Structures are given as C-alpha cells and as structure tokens.
Amino acid sequence: MTHVLEPELAGRLAGLTFRAKRTVDGLLAGMHRSPHRGPSAIFKEHRAYRPGDDPRLIDWRAFARSDRYSIKHFEHETQLRGTLALDISPSMRWGSGDVSKLDYAATLLAALAYVLTRQGDAVSLITFDAAVRDRLPARSGPAHLDYMMRTLAEPSRSTSATALHSALDELIERAGRMGLVVIASDLLDLGDDALDPVARIQARGHQTIVLHVMDPAELELPYEQPMHFEGLEGEAPVEVDPKGLRRRYREEIDAFVASCQRRVVATGGRYLLARTDTPPEHALLRLLRDG
C-alpha cells in the first residue's frame, strides 16, 4: 500500500478539503449540504402540503398562522458517498517509463480516498475491465481506507480488454444514491457508445469525474525507428515507421482526447487528462481545486 500513496503525498494532501460542488445526500451528516428536504438545522422554505407528503413534515405553527397546511423544508449537510472506479485492463498496466498508467491512476484514487476518508465521507471502490472485478462497499474510517489502499495496490489481474460501456453500466447499478463517481481509465474503448453511461450516471444525480490517464508515449509516439508494435488487448501487431505517421497519429490522439473530453463535459461531468509524466499531486490538486 505504501507505494500507492507515498507518505509525503499523504501529508501534503492533509490540508486540502474536498467540497463537493453539488450537494449529495449521505448516510452520515457532514459538511456536504443535502438536497433533501426534511429535518435539519437550516430552514430553507415552505410549500403547500400535497397528499402523500409525510404528515410529520407539516409545520403546525405555520398552519396556526395561515390556516393552511404547509410543509417545512430544511437544508442540512450530509456525508458524501464517493465511488472510485479504476480501469484495470491490460492497457492500463503499460507505461513507457517507470510508472504504469495503472500505478498512476491508483495513486490518484488512493489520494482521493484518503482525502474523502479524512473528512468522514464514505468511499467505495470498484475495479473493472470489461466488467466490474473488485468491489469494496462504501465505508469510512481508517480500516476501510487501509483495505482500499491494499486493493488499489493489488487489484485483480485482468486479461480482458476495456469495455467501458458494460463496466460503467454495472457501476451505475452499484453506485446507489447520488454521490461522487470518479472513473480513472485510459478510455481505450473506441466504441462510439463507450462513454454513454457517463450521461446516465449524471442523470442519476451523481457528480462524475473522468480521469483520463494517458502515458506521454501514447500521446506523442516518440519512437524514431521502424518498429514492430504490439497491442496489449489482443490487437493485431503492426510494423510501421513512427516517423512517417507521427503527425497523423498525434492528430488522431488529440481528436480522441478532445472527443472524450467533449462527451464527458456534455453530460455535465468533469474531464481531467492525467499524463503519467506529471506528478500525481498536480493532477490531484487540479481535481480538488476545480471541484
């Protein structure tokens, strides 16, 4: 676990506070405001009683003053439920340098879990490739965090190619109530509907953050000699001279990244490109500050 979240990084993150942009309902009261009306220390508004409303929510004092049944709405802070989704497909295990995309993504998610746990939020974790592989329920507390760190450090071994659509569909079913969903993946599922589930996640009230983890070599294709390229998820090998098609490749990759960003943002989610050659804390800071 220690190599997933370095103590130094954990220390620097200690002062940061994550505040969800949107209110989420939680099982535990916390710093987050709940969108639900109901008993709370902070009054929000009255509305007319409608059949079916809980009679216990009727504000009798208001009835006394106006002779009409009104329902009293409160705004109160709740505990955040965070769902961290890590892509563990073979392509994530690759890195041009010392750090693989999986290591990098795991580090980011571990840091995020640490932050959320410190502020008392419940955090769940799932790993996926073509389907969900590991699943930790939403909990808070150091023991759960430690268990989560271990899982991030040693996720299940995957041999299946990424299938975002099906994996995220399954995630939706398990994400439960509205909350924060953070997906760390290289998004190398080039299907047109690969990111469609993000819209559904958003529609269910979740705040979705897509961490697009990419190796710089994937973005730039820096190779100079003709090479025998092999894929990691069953793709056919190809022999090409990178110099000859670097420009086209970069155009394609840029278009891919832009497409991913556009599709995520279009659903109301957040998109963050995380290059593995940048320090993870930079990416995390961007994530937290903008959040």
Added chain:
Amino acid sequence: MGFGLPWALAGLVAVAIPVIAHLLRRQKLPKQTLPTIAFLHRIHATRAARLRVVDMLLLITRALLVMALVLVAAAPYRVAQSSLLDRQHALAIVFDDSMSMAAIHEGKTLIERAADSSIEQLERLPEGSEVSVVLSGKPPRVWVRRRTDLEMAATVLDEIDPRSTRGDALCDAVRTAVELLLESELSDRRLLGLSDFAPGTRADECEWQTRGIRVVFETVSTPNPDNRRIASVEVLGERESGEGMRLEVEIAGTVTPTPQKIRLRQKGQETYETPVEAIDGGGGAVLTIPAGSTDAVVELRLDPDDVLPADNVRGVLLGSDTVHVLLVDGDPHPDPRKRETAFLSHALGVAPRSGRSCAVETLDAQDLSESAIIRSDVLVLANATLDEKWLPLIQRFVSGGGSLWITAGDRINPRAYGSVLRELLPGRYTATRMEARPVSLQSTALPELAQAKVQGRTPIAETALGAIVTARFSDGSPAMVEHRYRSGRVAMFATTVDDAWTDLPYQPVFVPFVLDTLSRLAGRTDHAVEPHSAVSLPGSTSSQRIQVVTPTGRTVDLAEADRVSFRDTGEIGAYRVLVNGVHGARFAFVVNAPPGESDLVTNGPPEEDGGVQTVASDISEGVEQPLAPWLLLFAIVLLFAELWLRQIRRR
C-alpha cells in the same frame, strides 16, 4: 547476347543482399508494446496497402539496382543484326587468297566470291568507318591499310588475283590485321576472316591472339571439293639413250568419267599427249621424250580442267647433258704441261663418255671474265688468288646454283679467301706448310687415294657447320671439304692438283677423283620452288640480256637489279631462262603448287571461343553492341527511383 567479363556475373549473388536485408530487417525490427495501437491501425490501414506496394517496389528496385551494376561490370553486349549500319567501325578483312581459294564454283572462283562478300560488308559500313584488307596468301600482304575511302577499298578488292597460286599464311595474316586494328582510333574494332579453311590454312594450328578484338570467320568454300592434280612425276632414263626419257606421272584425286589426258609442252609448244589410266585412288600416265631433246625443262598439263586448274600443271626439270667446267689457272706457264691445270684438263679429257659430258674451258686468272663465269656450271680456282672484284660475282654465281672448287698451292692467299669468301667457303685455309715426311690421303669413297703422297699442303681449319669432309690426310686433318651454299656447292682441297706438292696427278686414282668431285659439284640442282618464292639467277654483265619465259609464255626481261633474285614466280609450271636469247641448261626452274592447297575439303573455321566467332554469311550478324551504358543509365534511374520510393515511404 554475351559478356566481355562473364566471370563478373558471379556477382549476381549480390542480388540476394537486398532481399536478405529486407528479411533481416523485418526480423530485427524492435518490438514495442503500445496500448494505443488501435490508432496506428486506424492510420496504417490506409497506408498499409500502399506501404506494402512501396516496400515491394523498393525491394524490387534495390534488387534490380544490384543486378544492373553487376551486369555493367560484366560488360554485356548484344549481337545485333545490322549494327554495322549504326556506328563507325574499324574493320579488318583477312582475305584468303591462297591457291585453294582459286577453286571455281559456278563460274566464279572462291576469291571472287569472297571479294563480293567483302564488298557487301563494306557497303554496309557507315561513313567514317575504317577498313583494312590483309591477304592471307603466303606471304601475307596488307592490301588496304586503314582507309576510310570505302569505295576505293571495294575497288581494290576486285583487283585481287582470282587465280592465285599462293600458299596460305592465315595465322600470320590475322596477327597483322589485329595489329592494324589496334592502330585504329575507332573503338569498335572487328576482324572478318574469309577463307575456305581447307587443310592448307592450318587454322587449327593458329593461336588467335585477338587481344580483345571481335573476330568473325566466314567460310567460303566450294560444294564440290573433288579436285585432281598431278601429284608427282618421275623422270626415268637418260637423254642420250636411244629410248629417250620416260616420265611416269601420278594423278591424285577422283577420276571422272570424262576421258582425261596428260599433255606435254616443250618450249611452250604442245608436243605430246596421252590418256590417263585409272589407278586405285587416282590415275597414272607415262610419256616419252624422244632422244635428242635438249630441253632442260618440260611442262605437263592435266586436261580437262577441274575446279582448281592451277594444280593441273606441273613443270619437270630434265637436267643438263653437259657440265661446263671453267678451269682458272693461278700458275700459268708457257709450257702447257707445266700449268697448274694441266693435269686437270688431261683428266677431264680422258674421262669416259658415260653420263654427263664435260665442256672444259681454261683461263688464266688474269683473263677471267664475267661471261666465262656465267657460262660455266663449275668454276675451278686452281692455285689462284683472284682479284677482289671477282669475289662478289663468284658469290652470286654460287648462290644462283653454280659450283666452286678451290685447290691449294703457293699462289693462294689464305687471308683473302678467309675474308671476302669466308661465308661461302666450307672451311678456312691456314698457313701453307711443307711436310718433312709425306702424308697420304684417305677416302672411303676412293680408297686408292691412299697411294698418293703429299708433301705440301695448306691445311683447312674451322670447317663450317654442315660441311662434309670427303677426304683426309693420314694425320686426320681434312684434305677435301665440301658444303652446299644456297643453290650451289663449294669444295676446298688442301693441296695442289698438279705435281708441285703431291704425286696424286700421277696416280691412277686421280681421274676418278677429279670426275667424282666434279660430279658431286655439278649434281642436278633442285630448282623446284613454291609460287611467289624468290629464285636465284646467275649474275650477268649489263651487256647480256637475261629473260625469263614463264609457263604461260610470258617473257620477263630482267633489269640489272633483278638478276640475282627473280620473284615473278606466280605461275605454276616450267620457267626457262634465256641468256642473250639462248637457253642455259642450268637456268631453268619449275614452280609447283604449294603443298596442301590442292585439298579443297574445308575443315570449317576454328571453334568458337571467347575471341573468335564463326558465322555462316553475314558479318553484321554478331556485331557487338555494348549494353553497359544503357545498363548504367538504367541503374541511375533505379537509384533515383529508390530514393523516391524511400521518400514516399516516409511520407
């Protein structure tokens, strides 16, 4: 198509280099995993097909490039049908004008046919080409030397004697032609050899030093090589005998159903004829020359003519009946009995009348004349030291077939003989010495010489190579030495032929000794030569008119300068020499057909090798056109294509 350096084709294995490099390159491409390989596929999918084509084209281009360079190194050429029309050539024609090429086929000799073929080739040459013509008859002659005037060259080809009687010297002629071609500044050099390649050419014995020049041989032969000829003539009997002389003639070659005759010609007149009788493998005939004929030479002709008339004629030397002996007395004396030549004259006078008779003329040394020398067959210098002015004449006399006998005595000057006539003599006279005790003579042919005693002698030393010692002194030193010099003979006797130093003249053996010596010296000189060879004729004074009558009756007047060596011997048959209009017995000779030239069966041209090519008819077949420049150009184009393909591949 051929290659100048065929061994360079071994470099074609280098074509495998780009193929192997291509395969190795594929095997050795570094492997790289890349999760985004799908994007490469997406991009590469559109390029892959094109790249495969480009790669294949690159491979083919590189292989062709290597192949082209190797072929350039191998100096390829193509054999073009009509390339003579295209470029200027240095062409040397080796034209066989030997006697076998005088064979007639359909009214034309092979020489005429070869000339026609040569003229056709010349007409095909473009302007500016250079032509040489070398005739390969013996000896080879440069008929046209590096001329660009092709019309003139064609004209002089017509002037080659179509009835040539020459021997063959094809090998030497080819060497001469190669030398001429090497002198040319034109780079395209070819040699055309036109010959019947009959056995007389001995082409199989030649070493073709073509020195890189393309040699093409064309066979010009007759389809009917059956040729008859007078193979030999044997002269039997003596002219003085009552029966006359018999000539037994042997005919070689197939005897045709047509009756054949042998005709005898004497002094240009046909005098006798006899039919040829078939014998195994040929024919034969016998002719008789009646007694009383004074001819030194007659001529036989086989009739009718066949494909090669030249060898149907043969001259026959009959020899002379009288030996003209000129005795030059170096020690004259008023008393004839005391002259140096007294015993010789006496011996010749009492000689029996069998065989050839002697006509003796005696002159004192100071009375010697040029005409006297020319008239004689044998010149005897008895104890005579001649004025040096006579020595060149004597040398020409011997060279022309005369004989010389020098006898010793107190008047001779060994030093004079040793200087001017050294080359002529079979030995060298040394200092005269008188013996305290007489020595005797020894001879296996005349053992009776041993009875003679010799008290004085001029010893003979340093006998020439090939000289024969016919008599020796009892101490072993040579007494009589003889040798042949050119067409004549020379003998030296180490003592006197009078009684001054020896009693030999008193011995009965003296007469046989003299006659035997003169008989050897005056023996029949074989004056049979090949056509166009030089014949040595006697010298003469400017007042004398020397004429040679050729077999066809043509009379050639010899100028002063021509009288030593007569070269107009192109006709086959008997030649008669007239001195002041008179036939000289010794002055006749015959010219016979060159050996091997009567066999007309072609052996075909020499086998082809790197430098020699044989063609059936047209020299324009087999004309080389070097392909290296075109291949080099092709290689350059391939090089640019390779660079271009590489650029395309990178794009």
